[in-house]
Amino acid sequence: MVDTPVKQEEDVIHLNGLKNESDINTSSLQKPKRPSKKRSHEGELELWRLPPAYNTLFDVFKIINTTYTFLYSKSSLTITFPLLNSSIRQSLRRDLSLLELSQLKTVVPELIELNYKSLESLIMETNKNVYADMPRQTYTDGQHSQESNYILTVFLIQTSESTVKRQKKEGPTMKSRIQKGKFDINALKKEIDNRNAIFSKGLQKLLRFCSSKRIDPEKHLIEEAEKRIPTPPDAVANSPLKAGEDHELKAPSSIEDVLVNLAEEGTYEGQIVRESLYQYPAVEPRFGNLKRNLSQSLVNALYSSKNIERLYSHQVDAINALWENLHVIVSTGTSSGKSLIYQIPILDELEKDIKSTSFFVFPTKALAQDQKRSLMDVLSYMPSLAHIRIDTFDGDTPIEARNGIIENATIIFTNPDMLHQTILPNHRRWDRFFKNLKLFVLDEAHIYNGIFGVHVAMIMRRLRRIVEYYHNDRYRFISCSATIEQPVRHMNMIFGVKNVKLIDYTASPSGAKHFLMWNPPLVDKNNVNSGRKPAIMEAANLLIYLCERKVRTIVFCRIRKACESLMRLVRGQLKASHKEYLLEKIQSYRAGYTVQERRKIEKEMFCGNLYGIVATNALELGIDIGSLDAAITVGFPSSLSNLRQQFGRAGRRNKSSMAIYVVETFPVDQYYLQHPTLIHTHPNAQLTLDLDNEVLMANHLQCAAFELPINTMSDSRFFEGELFEICKNHLAEKENDLFLPHPKFLPFPAAQVQIRNINEDMYTLVDVTDDKNVVLEQLEPFRVMLGAYEGAVYVYQGKTFIVKSLNISRRLITCHRVDVEWSTLQRDYTDVDPQRNLGRKTLQSGNINVFQGIVSVTLHVFGYFKVNKQRDILDVVDIVDNPVEMISRGFWIDVPWHIVEMLSWKKINGAASIHAAQHALMSLMPIFSGNGGNDIKTECKSGEKEFKQEASERRRPSRLIFYDNCGECGGADLCKKAYTYIDELMIMAVDRLQNCGCKIREGCPQCITSIQFEGGICSGEVLDKWGALILLKMLIGQNVNLDLYPDGPEVDEYHALRTLIPT
Incomplete structure (x- = not known):
């Protein structure tokens, strides 16, 4: 999707035609008088048809191709231009020129990569100084001639994933997939032939083009190649673009035109899944009338700040409900004008009662700042409320400024953490605020799910208790959310209130929304087993394609590493295709960046200075970054709700928009690839809040008792469940049936109760x-x-x-x-061990227990690999192991030792079987948990530890174990959801393993690979598909005939189970 080729046979290169026919030398197009009758090899040009210069160039390519292929097979060094030149000098009988190299790339730009790398990076790549003495290009800075600090590198693309692969060494045990073996000589020859065939086709296309345009092919090739001669980055003339050339982006295209043209591109390989094409039609606005009139001052302010003349009917219904003293939950799609639903009532209230106060609570500081800006825009046009003080009160608020905010602020923008740790424990300092509280806004309610949601629900109950302590019963809650299942139930659970009005429709206008799924093409279209091209590369191509056409686009990646990898790909492709002018138009955005950097990127996006942004889910929330035309999601995110939320980020100008879901090879992606209509019809997963969690409730009761002594009779309206029993068991009892915090929580309970x-x-x-x-x-x-x-x-x-x-x-x-150009891959292992059992159930087979509770997670990193783009190891480095420990929640199944022994009879590695079973189950968990991705993890096995020949000191229990990645406090309790559906998960995993067509012992993305393999989180070395299938079938009580399964690679029973111990 990067380049826009000319249609049909003119798709090799963009050309500048000659001014007149007198410039054309047609002699080189004439055939010789005595053409050879010898047939050429398949895919190769008949040499008598080539002009002399093309014939010579083809000979040069074949020499380079052969030499490069064998150099690459024998050395881990990057192939540089000086190294290649010295290697072919004898065969070529001269030096290779940069112009010739550029001519080769001009003929087949998709096959040859020419990039300058710094001398420092090349030396660091292998810790060898072999590059230091290589000749380097010189350039002039206008006065002096200088030697460049960069060396030109040459890379020939592999034509098939299966052609140039190192052979795995055979041995008594399974070997690491990253182990470096020997190249297959037949594969090398096949690769050389393939590249020669591609080059000959490139020459054919170029000749046909020149013939159709009646231009001299030799002269044309030289002219085009001269434009593409690479230049060292430290040279003064560091850009191949002439002044003003190609700097103007292409004219804006309508989304409909983009969709049509996308499938007509020369690089299109059928990626669009036709069954997935879906269009949400454009929607006309519907307006409503409020039950009472707003003041003229407020009406004028809305018009002046936001150009609003009328309110949509869903906004009207919500505001009317608030005026009727109802609590309101607004569960609608993005860009529906939800913020006005709480801005208008509080401004209206302030005009009537200047003492009124409000809390606006947002899950992130960025979102709070964004909404504060929006409200102040309206207030700036209301002179009567000019003295109103609006403040942010969060962890960044200076200590010296806090007293002034407490005493004078009318509207506070804050977050649940500040309510929990600062505002509620010090409520007597906030008595003015609580006495006059009229509106409490909790935005992005769908975020409050699982354990974190329970914490927030308890904080809301503590808040209600304090507000009513100050004799205030006039406050109302309003909560805004993305589209979720049972929103009223969710609001009841968060706030513990009844009388809730639901607004679950959108009356705001929207343009047509186009949706499609994008399935990366096969690496080798003639080989269905060759695998598919990386989704991240397809997304990079799509992003560049859209940005070139001024289609403002956001790309969502699941994890930070994928976000940065995609951005790295984009930068590399833009430089390789000489489109540096787009570099400043595309940026990445994710958690972890400094606040200043994120605000800068948000401003650039909002002002329209960026055409593309690559983000994690940090931008799923409603931060206003301006209008977007397209959203690309790379791989299935946490849930369908998240997927729909990401799609909704595009189309904020009431114009047509598009959403593209680039599918990965992971099972959950493949599930929706096979059932694309479910993306639009399947209900969102229901949010879960376990309010019966006695531990969390007891912790917050400690905080509540610190704020006000607990009376179990009167306070039972705030805290559900066995309040008296919990207080009796966990708190300190005082006379008159009052309870105070337990001494171990003093002097300040909130500091000991972590909500994230x-x-x-x-x-x-x-x-x-x-x-x-x-x-x-x-x-x-x-x-x-x-x-x-x-x-x-x-x-x-x-x-x-x-x-x-x-x-x-x-x-x-x-x-x-x-x-x-290389990257590093950690050498690590993780120990996950149960610490406390909080529950148990039995599998439907009747004799296998499943436990859920608290687990410890200890990460050990003992070194790293330097690997190139082909995943070849360049170097192995040891580092000091500094273990990191985390406490989390999880569930586990102890595998009976007789199952491990049965696997050993088949010489199947027990650790590899357990590991594969864990990933097979984990890959399916998002279907049931309503979330997933990297939010659930397991104990992964390291090949270096499992397969070393000497006796292993690391022997682990025979156990399937999973844990919430967010830790004990911050997660959504996803493992508990998976634990609930463990029987269904086991059956589905067995079915997928049994019916997957792959014959690979390590399995494939359709049966075993979970997204833990993305970004190197798990190396995927220690896996055995057949062992996993046998193990899972036995756990759920199915009959297993061991004779139907192939033997494993272990030499004997001992080696098959030597790294495991019974549980």
């Missing part, structure tokens, strides 16, 4: 390039250990940095900017 899994020990990543000391982002300890260890390649805004130092005591990481 926030680690205070954040690390700061600092760019020290050229001694500039710029803070890039904040990282949690787990992320540091997995991606910011000393020597790691760290990607930020698509740019690569090398981590120089990691200071654990100071929580400081330093890095410096280096352009590298």
Whole structure:
């Protein structure tokens, strides 16, 4: 999708035609008098048809192709132009020129990559100084001639995933898939032939084009190649573009035109899934009338600030309900004008009672700031309320400013954390605010789910208790949410209130919304087993294609690493295709960036300076970043609700918009690929709040008792369940049936009750390039250990940095900017162990127990690999292991030892079977949990630990175990949901393993691979599909005939189970 080729046979290159026919040399197009009758090889040009210069160029390519292929097969070094030149000099009998190399790329731009790499990055790639003595290009800075610090590298694209693969070494045990073996000589020859055939076809296309345009093919090739000669980045003339050339973006296209043209592109390979095409028709607005008139001042302010003359009927219904003293839940799609539903009532209330106060609670600081700006825009046109003070009260609010806010603020923008730890425990200082509270706004209610949702529900009950302590019964709750299942039930559970009015329709206008699924094409279209091209690469191509046409686009990635990898791909492709003018138009955005950086990106997007943004779900929420035309989702996100939320980010100008779901090869993606209509018809997963969680309730009762002594009789209207029993068991009893906090929670209970899994020990990543000391982002300890260890390649805004130092005591990481084409992959293992059993159930088979409770997660990183784009190991590095521990919730199944022994009889590795079974189950969990992705993890196995020849010191229990990635406090209790549906999950996993057509022992993305394999989270080395199938079938009580399954690769029973111990 990067380039727009000419249609039909003119799709090789864009050309500037000659001014007149007198410039044309047609002699080179004439055939020789005595053509050869010898047939050429399949796919190769008949040499008598080639002009002499083309014939010579083809010979040069074949020499380069053969030499490069064998060089690449024998060395881990990057193939540089000086290395290639010295290797072919004898065969060519001269030096290869840069112009010739550029001519080759002009003929087949999709086959050859020419990039300059810094000398520093090449040396760091393998810790070898072999590159230092290579000749480098010189350039002039206008006065002096200088030697470049960059070396030109040459890379020939593999034509098939299966052609150039190192053979796996055979041995007594399974081997790591990243182990470097030998190349298959037959595969090398096949690859050489394939590339020669592609080059010959490129020459044919170029000749046909020249013939149709009546231009000299030799002259034309030289002219085009001269434009493409690569230039070192440190040269003064560092851009191949001439002044003003190609800097103007293409004219805006309608979404309908883009959709039509997308399938007509020369690079289109049938990626659009026809069955998925879906259009939501344009919707006309519907207006309503309020039951009472707004003041002229407020009407004028709405018109002046937002150009609003009338309100939509859903806004009217919500405001009327608030005026009738009802609580309101608004559950509608994005961009429906939800913010006006709470802005208008509070401004109307303030005009009637200047003492009125309001809390506006948002899950993130960015969203609070965005909504504060929006409200102040309206207020700026209301002179009568000019003295009203609106403040943000969060963790960034200076201590010295807090007293003034408490005493004078009318509207507070805050978050649940501040309510819990600061406002409610100090409510007597806030008595003015609570006495006059009229409106409490809780935005993005769908965020409050699982354990975090229970925490917030308890905070809301504590808040109601305090407000009513100040004899205030005039307050109302209003909650806004994305479209969710049973929104009234959700609001009842969050606030514990009745009399709720539901607004679940949208009367605002919207343009037509086009939806499609994009299935990456096969690597080799003639080989269905070749696998599919990476979804992230397809998304990069789509983003560039759309941005070129001024289609403002957002791309959603599941994890930070994918976000940065995609941005890195985009930057690389733009540079390779000489479209540097687009670099400043596309940026990435995700959690972890500094506040200043994120605000800057938001402003750039809002002002229309960016045409593309690559983000994680940090932009799913309603931050106003302006109007977007297209949304691309790479891989299934956490849930259908998240997917729909991401789609809704496009189409905010009442114009047509499009949403593209680029599917991965993971089972949940494949499930929706096979059932595309479910994306639009399947209900959202129901949000769950376990208000019977006695531990969490007891913790918040400690906080409530600190705020006001608890009377179990009168306070039972706020706290459901066995209030007296819980207080009796966990709190300190006082006379007169009152309860106070238990002494162990004193002096300040809220400080001991953590509502999110926030680690205070954040690390700061600092760019020290050229001694500039710029803070890039904040990282949690787990992320540091997995991606910011000393020597790691760290990607930020698509740019690569090398981590120089990691200071654990100071929580400081330093890095410096280096352009590298390789990456680092951690060598690690994780121990997950049960700590406390909180529940048990029995599988339907009747004799296998499933437990759920508290688990500990300990991460060990003991080194890393340097790997290139082809996943070849360039170097192996050891580092000091600094384990990181986290406490979380999870569930587990102890595998009976007789099952492990049965696997060993078949010489099937027990650890690989357990690991594969875990991933097979985990890949299906999003279907039931309503969430997923990286939110549920398991104990992954390391090939280095499992397959080493000597006796292993790390022997692990034979257990399937899973845990919530967000920790004990911050998660959505997803493992508990999966635990509830474990019987259905087991049956589905058995069915998928049994019916998957792959014959690979490690399985494939359709049966085993979960998204834990994305971004190197799990190496996927220690897997056995057949062992997993046998194990799962036995756990659910199905009969197993071992003779139907192939033997494993282990030499004997001992090796098959030597890294496991009975539970």
